Amino acid sequence: MPIKFPFSRRAAPSDAWTKCPTCDAQVFNKQLERNQRLCPSCGHHFRMSVGERIDLLLDPGSFEERDAGLESVDRLGFHDDRPYADRLETSRLKTGLRDAVVWGIGSIDGRRVAIGIFDFRFMGGSMGSVVGEKLARCFETALSDRIPAIVVSASGGARMQEGTLALMQLAKTTAPLVRLDDAGVPLITVLTDPTTGGVLASFASLGDVILAEPRALVGFAGARVASDTVGEEMPEGFQSAEFLLAHGFIDAVVPRPDLRASLSRLLRLLPVAAVEDGQPVSADRGRGPLGAISGLAERLGGAVSETIGIDVETAADGNGTGPSSPSIPGREEST
Amino acid sequence: MSDAPLLERATPPSMAATEEAWSRVQLARHPQRPRTLDLLPLIFDGFFELHGDRAFGDDPAIVGGPATLDGAPVMVIGHQKGTDTESNILRNFGSPHPEGFRKAQRLMRLADKLGMPVVTFLDTAGAFPGPAAEERGQAEAIASSIKLMTGLQVPIVVVVLGEGGSGGALAIGVGDVVLALENAVYSVISPEGCASILWRSRDEAQSAAAAMRMTAQDQVELGVVDGIVAEPGEGAHTDHGATGQALRAAIISALRRLSGRETTELLASRYARLRGMGAYLETGAVSPGRPKVPSLRRRIGRILHLPNVPRRPRWSEIWPSDDADDESERGA
16 A cells, blocks of 8 residues: 655556656656656656666666565664654555665676666665665676676665665675676666765666766765755755766766667677686685785784774674575675 | 574564664764874874865865884874864765765875875764765766776775774775774665665664674774774773774784785785675576476477467566565665
8 A cells, every 4th residue: 555645746546647856747657657657748758666767777678677575674663753664564565566776687789797777766775684685696696607787876875774684785795896897897877866965875886887867867966965964055956867977977967768779889899708618717816825914914914813892703693694585595704 | 703693584683782882972973082194193103194186175074194013104094073073074074075985096096006005094984965065976087086096006905093984984994904993883875874764763872883794893893994903091082002003903913814825826816805795695596587398399380480488588577677666765
C-alpha cells in the first residue's frame, strides 16, 4: 500500500497526469510511459523505475536478475519516528523490490554486461548493506566472467538507518574496482537524477567512463545540508550533470533516447583487455615481503609486550561476532 | 552483540542510551581534546610535514608527512581541527576540501613507493560541502582516496581520534586495523544532519546520535572498529601525554601484527575485511522476472505458433513507475 505524504511532489494517482516540474505542462502518465518518461513538451527527464531502465537499456529478454533474495536487516535497531523495518516494508510494498538495487546479467546489442540499476523509489535509492553487497557481487562477476560492468545510479547516498555499516559500503563497492583495473575490465557508470552523497563519493565517481542524464542532480552534499553548513544559499545549478561536465568530472551528458546507443558504442570501443597466454591478466601486484615493516617488528622485539590500554586480539574476536547476522558465510575476518 | 535486533521491530533508544551516546559525542568534540598535531610528537619522532596536492593547493584541514615510529619510517596522515576560533578558521574546523584528500593520496603513493606503512588519524565532522568543494570534485576526491587505500601495498593502521564523520573520515580511514580512542565516535552522517533529515529538526541530534550507535564500543560490535584504546582519567583532554603513550603502544602493536605478511596476503585480508562489512539476509526468494515457463518449451511453442505460450513479461510491467516519489527517504 503506497503511503502518500502531503508534500509528495506528485500526488495524483498513477492513472492520471503528472505536472512537469520544468515546464509546468500537465502530462498524462500513460504518455510518459510511452515516451521513456520524458516530458513531451520540454524533454524533462522524469525518474525511471528499475524495470523501465532494464527495458530501455538491455536487449529484450536478455536480463537475468542475480541475488534476488538478498534482504536488508535492521542491525542497529534503528528507530526515528518509526522503525527502520517498517520503512523497509513500506518500500517493498510500494515498489515490489526487495531493496534499492537490482543487478544481473544482460546484453546490449549482443554484448554481455554485468549491470546494477538503482531505483530511487526504494528509500531514496539509499545504499545500505544489500545495495553494497549486490554491487560488489556485480563487480566480482564482471571480473570473473571478464565482461564490462555498468551501474545506473539514482540515490540520495548512504542509508542512515544502517549507520556506519552503510558508510562501509562505500569501501565495499570500491575495493573490487581495484581488481577490475588490474584485470583490464571496464566500468561504465550512468548518473541519473539524483546521484548524491555516498554513492557519488564511491563507485559512481570511479567509472572508467561516466555518463549522466541531462539536468540530473549530481553532487556530494545535498543543497540543504550544504546551505545549512556553509550558511549561504547555493548558486543555481551547481550540482547538475552539466556543472560536472564543465568541471571535468564526467565524460558526457547523454539524453535518454541516446543512452542505449551510447552504451553500445562505448562497449564496442572499450573492450575487456585481452587475456595473455591463456592466463587472465594477473591481479597479483605483490612485490614480496614488506621489508620496512618486517624490520620494524624485529627492532621492536619484545618491547611491544609493554602495550598498554588495548587488546587488539580480543577486540578482533568481538569483531568476529559482530556480523553475527546470517549474512556473511565464508567471509573470514583476518585483521 | 549476539542479542542484536534483526527482524523484530526496533524501539526508540532509551533515555540512558541517549545520554550516554551524547556525552561521547561531547567528549569527542571537546575543545581541549588532543588533535593530530598535538599527538604526533608524543607518538612519532622527526615528523616532517609535507604540503600541497601538486594540483590546486594545500589544505590545512589535513596534515601529513613522514616520521619514524620507534626507529622505523612510517607515513602519517590526519585530519587537523583547530583549538581556538582563529586556528579553527585556518583549519576549516577540520573539514577538508578535495585538495586535502588529494594531498593525502599523494602521500600514500609515496609511502607505497617506498614501502612505508601508513598511519592515519580521523578527526573530522565531515568533508566540506560548499560550492568550491563541489566544483573541485569533492565526491571524486573521496572516492579515489578510498580506492587508493583499498589497493595500497603497505600496511595501514587507522585511528579514530575524535569525530569520524562520514565520507570525509573514510577517505583516509580504510585500513588493515582500525583503532578508536575510547570516547571517539564514528558515523555515516553527523547527528545534527541525521536529525534534520529523519526527525526534521536539528534539536533531535541526541536521539540521532543514540540511534546511529556511533560510540567506539558500538563500532567494535558492528565490526567497523577492531580495537579500543583506553583514555586516561575523565577523557583524553585531561592528559595528552598519557593519551599519546597509549596510542603509541597500540599503533606499534597493530603494525607488528601486520608486519610479517606478504603483500598479496595483506591485500587479500584487507579486501575480505571490507567485503564482510554489513548485515543482510540471504533469502531463497527468486526474481519476479524469472520465466515461469521453461524456456525450451516457450521457444518451441513460439516457433510452432502454439497457443497459450506466455511471452516473457517486460520488466517495466514487473517493476513499473508509480507516483510515489517519497522525498522524505533520503540518504547521506
